[in-house]
Amino acid sequence: MEYLTWWKGALALGGLTVVCALMVGRMLGVSGAWANVVNWREEREKRKTAAALRSNAPAMQNALLAATLAQFGETATHQAFANQGITLPAQAATRATPTSGVRWTAHLTFLAAMVLGGFIAAIASGQFQIRLDLGAAHTRLFGTGIQEWLTLLGGGILVGFGTQMGGGCTSGHGLSGVSRLTPPSMLATAMFFGSAVAVSFIVEGFA
Amino acid sequence: MKLSPLQQHIRYGLVGMLMGITLSYIGFTNYNETHKMFLFADLRMLFTFAGAVAFAAFFFNFLVQGLPATNKHLHPGVIPGSLLFGAGWAISGACPSIALVQIGQGQLGAVFTAFGILFGVWSYRHVHRRFFRWDSGSCS
Numbered sequence: 015m016e017y018l019t020w021w022k023g024a025l026a027l028g029g030l031t032v033v034c035a036l037m038v039g040r041m042l043g044v045s046g047a048w049a050n051v052v053n054w055r056e057e058r059e060k061r062k063t064a065a066a067l068r069s070n071a072p073a074m075q076n077a078l079l080a081a082t083l084a085q086f087g088e089t090a091t092h093q094a095f096a097n098q099g100i101t102l103p104a105q106a107a108t109r110a111t112p113t114s115g116v117r118w119t120a121h122l123t124f125l126a127a128m129v130l131g132g133f134i135a136a137i138a139s140g141q142f143q144i145r146l147d148l149g150a151a152h153t154r155l156f157g158t159g160i161q162e163w164l165t166l167l168g169g170g171i172l173v174g175f176g177t178q179m180g181g182g183c184t185s186g187h188g189l190s191g192v193s194r195l196t197p198p199s200m201l202a203t204a205m206f207f208g209s210a211v212a213v214s215f216i217v218e219g220f221a
Numbered sequence: 222m223k224l225s226p227l228q229q230h231i232r233y234g235l236v237g238m239l240m241g242i243t244l245s246y247i248g249f250t251n252y253n254e255t256h257k258m259f260l261f262a263d264l265r266m267l268f269t270f271a272g273a274v275a276f277a278a279f280f281f282n283f284l285v286q287g288l289p290a291t292n293k294h295l296h297p298g299v300i301p302g303s304l305l306f307g308a309g310w311a312i313s314g315a316c317p318s319i320a321l322v323q324i325g326q327g328q329l330g331a332v333f334t335a336f337g338i339l340f341g342v343w344s345y346r347h348v349h350r351r352f353f354r355w356d357s358g359s360c361s
Contacts, residue, residue, distance in 0.1 A: 017248035020265050024272025026243045031277040032285070034236045038224070040289045042236070044318040045342075052342045120229035124237040128318055131241015132250065132325025139246070144327045148252040148314055155256075156312070163333045169313025170320065170337020171344075172305050177317055178345035180302025182293060184316040187303070188270070191293045193277035198295040202303040209307025214259035217312065 015139050031189045040116065041194070043186030044128075045177035047121035054118040061115065155221045180206070241322045250322045252314035259311055296355045313337070 018026065034042040050057050067074045083091050095101070136142035147153055147162060156165040177183040180202050182191060187206075191199020224232065247269055248254040257263040281288060310316055315323065315334045323331035 017251075017254065017265070018246050018269070020268035021272055023243075023247040023266070023269035024276055027247065027269065027273035028276030028280075030236070030239055030243055031273065032280045033239070035281070035289055036285070037236060038229070038232045041291055042240075044316070048317050048338060048342045049346075052339060053346055056346075116233075117226060117229060120226070120233045123230045124233040125321055127234040127237030128241040128321040129325040131238040131243075132245055132322035133241075133327075134238070134325075135242045135245030135322075136326040142327050144329060146330050148323075148328060148330050150253060151256045152252040152314065163330060166313050166315075166330055166333040167337040169309045169311075170315065170334035170339075171341040172309025172337075173313060173315060173317060173320075173334070174309075174338035174341020174343075175345050175348075176302045176304070176306030176309055176341070178302070178342055179298040179349075180306055181296070181299060183306065183318075184310075185318060187293065189274060189277060191291060193274050193281055194288070194291050195278065195282070196291050196293045198293045198299055199291075201295070202293075202299050205300050205303035206307035206310065209304040210311040211259050211261075211307075213308045213311035214256060218260060 015141055027189070028193075031185075031193060035190075038116075041186065041190035043182060043190060044125075045183040045186055047124050048174070049178060050116065050118045050121040051125060054122075057118050061117070064115075155217050176206075240318060241325060244319060244322050245326060250319055250326060250328070255310075255314045294356075298349075298353065298355065309337075309341075 017023070031042050034040075067077055079091075086094075133142070147158055148166070152162065156162050173183075177186075180187070182188075182199065182202060184206075187199040187202040192203055244250055248266060254263070254266060258266040261267075306316075313320070313334045315331060315338075317338055320331045320334040320338060324335060
């Protein structure tokens with residue numbers, strides 16, 4: 015099919031980044047949505063804990079204290095408070111963790127809607143076709159059948175692991191982070207683009 | 222921004238759907254196009270991406286007030302993680318959104334990519350806990 019000219023694509027993709035920020039009040043980021051969905055049980059616990067803490071000031075203070083103790087150690091913390099004339103309770107029980115505040119089910123909707131979006135676009139452009147390969151270039155480089163699928167599985171693992179380790183992906187670091195002029199995102203984008211270029215030239219060399 | 226559960230579902234659903242359609246019409250879901258981009262054999266999608274960033278940057282920095290916070294921090298995982306991601310993108314043709322859009326288009330090989338991403342995301346949390354000491358600062 016005839017793909018969008020670069021400036022039309024840029025307007026659409028850039029517009030989407032802006033629309034997401036304005037509509038859901040969070041920067042666009044797909045790897046974060048994956049993390050929320052995959053680790054749903056843990057994220058749900060965090061959300062519950064955060065909500066409970068917000069409605070309970072003593073518990074909140076206790077949690078902050080626990081985090082302080084964990085960070086600086088018992089002796090230093092007690093010393094620091096003693097200097098201000100405050101005596102701390104011997105033991106602080108709970109520990110607070112920050113949370114995103116977005117339900118994992120909403121992020122699941124987000125991911126499922128992308129499948130739907132792909133389906134709509136493929137139907138509308140007459141390109142819908144059930145197939146097991148990724149097209150001529152991929153077949154030429156990585157073969158077909160089980161060989162190609164194992165490549166995809168391995169590549170997927172690298173993508174999942176790498177985006178979590180690096181703290182973002184093409185949308186979170188690339189689109190959102192760089193457009194907000196965030197230095198870590200600029201570094202990450204340079205790294206994953208550079209790495210993808212290098213690996214592409216390498217596999218092309220071996221093909 | 223405080224949204225009810227239903228509003229969250231509707232808005233995230235709308236953004237996800239638009240994203241799937243946009244990526245399809247740009248060609249980011251076509252491995253042939255992605256591979257040509259990484260070899261600099263065709264600069265169209267590179268310009269598309271750069272243009273999108275420039276367009277969003279113009280909005281974010283000059284037109285829109287009260288933006289949502291960014292949660293991107295510099296930590297020891299940024300460089301190695303991004304290098305791994307780039308390698309995975311080059312051989313699977315997918316970033317975390319692309320694999321899902323490909324499935325919707327009927328490119329069912331991407332089911333393997335999606336399972337890989339699922340496993341990668343799941344395993345990272347455990348690997349991080351076991352081996353890495355830094356705070357990734359990511360609350361999402």
